[in-house]
Amino acid sequence: MPEMKEGCVKPARGPILPASQAAAPATGTTTSQEVKRVLARVGKEAIDFEANAFVEGVGFKPVKLSDYKGKWIVLCFYPGDFTFV
Amino acid sequence: MSTDSRFVHKMWQEQELSKMVKGGVPFPMLSDAGGQIGQIYGVYDEAAGVDIRGRFIIDPDFVIRAMESLTPEVGRNPDELIRQVKAFQHVRATGEVTPSGWQPGQVTLKPGPALVGKVWEAWKP
Numbered sequence: 509m510p511e512m513k514e515g516c517v518k519p520a521r522g523p524i525l526p527a528s529q530a531a532a533p534a535t536g537t538t539t540s541q542e543v544k545r546v547l548a549r550v551g552k553e554a555i556d557f558e559a560n561a562f563v564e565g566v567g568f569k570p571v572k573l574s575d576y577k578g579k580w581i582v583l584c585f586y587p588g589d590f591t592f593v
Numbered sequence: 594m595s596t597d598s599r600f601v602h603k604m605w606q607e608q609e610l611s612k613m614v615k616g617g618v619p620f621p622m623l624s625d626a627g628g629q630i631g632q633i634y635g636v637y638d639e640a641a642g643v644d645i646r647g648r649f650i651i652d653p654d655f656v657i658r659a660m661e662s663l664t665p666e667v668g669r670n671p672d673e674l675i676r677q678v679k680a681f682q683h684v685r686a687t688g689e690v691t692p693s694g695w696q697p698g699q700v701t702l703k704p705g706p707a708l709v710g711k712v713w714e715a716w717k718p
Contacts, residue, residue: 522629546635550660554651557630559594561621562602571621574655580678581651585625585636585644587665589597589605593646 520570521558529555554581594623594630596643636662650678652685692716 529547547555554573561571573583586593597605602622611617623630625644631637636647646669650659658681663669680691689701692712702708702715 519626520624522627523633525633544629544632546633548634548649548657548660550657552657554649554655554657555633557633559623559625559630560599561623562599562606563621564606564617564619568599568603569621571623573651577655578653580653580682581649582674582678583594583634583647583649583651585594585631585634585647587641587643587645588595589601590609592668 518560520560524556524558524572524574526553526555554583594625594644596625596628596631598626599624648674650674650681652681692718694718 525547556572556574558570558572561569563569563571573581584593595602599622602624606617606622625631625637628637628639628642628644631644631647634647634649636645637643638645643665645665646661646663646667648659648661648669649657652658659677661669676696679697680695683697683701684690687701688703690704691701695701699718700716702712708715
């Protein structure tokens with residue numbers, strides 16, 4: 509495995525909202541935080557994101573969901589490492 | 594993907610997963626720091642600060658085809674995941690549709706006026 513040059517703080521971009529969603533104002537709030545609405549729906553386009561990742565044989569790298577566009581993708585969330593999934 | 598850091602993912606792979614799967618799991622282990630991605634996907638539990646068991650199938654056009662979410666007590670069934678992926682792949686390739694419980698090789702249905710009221714004839718599981 510290649511050497512991993514990586515500090516402990518290296519934020520990934522997180523959700524990458526389409527322009528139409530990102531431009532929508534958060535109604536009734538003055539917060540500057542990103543809108544945290546649920547946007548995932550079956551039959552609709554997936555919301556892209558960039559996340560920090562550990563990849564076997566590669567090491568640490570940021571991964572975008574859209575890196576896998578054109579393939580069948582299974583995206584799996586789970587509560588915590590060292591538990592069952 | 595979980596709210597664990599990539600460093601914890603590395604330890605889990607090396608200390609445990611590599612002993613259960615030869616060579617370790619081959620796919621990227623993603624970190625959802627702060628649950629931002631889980632919120633967008635509707636699977637972040639704010640009270641617990643973790644992502645629950647959410648699973649999404651995304652097709653080559655980047656369209657979400659299936660989603661499942663469970664509270665954390667019950668683990669998932671990979672056989673059902675694989676069945677769904679194969680069914681969506683079959684539908685995409687043929688334009689046919691798959692009745693409930695369909696397994697690869699079994700009869701599919703061709704949607705249209707001729708099928709109305711005739712499912713009982715076409716499909717006898």
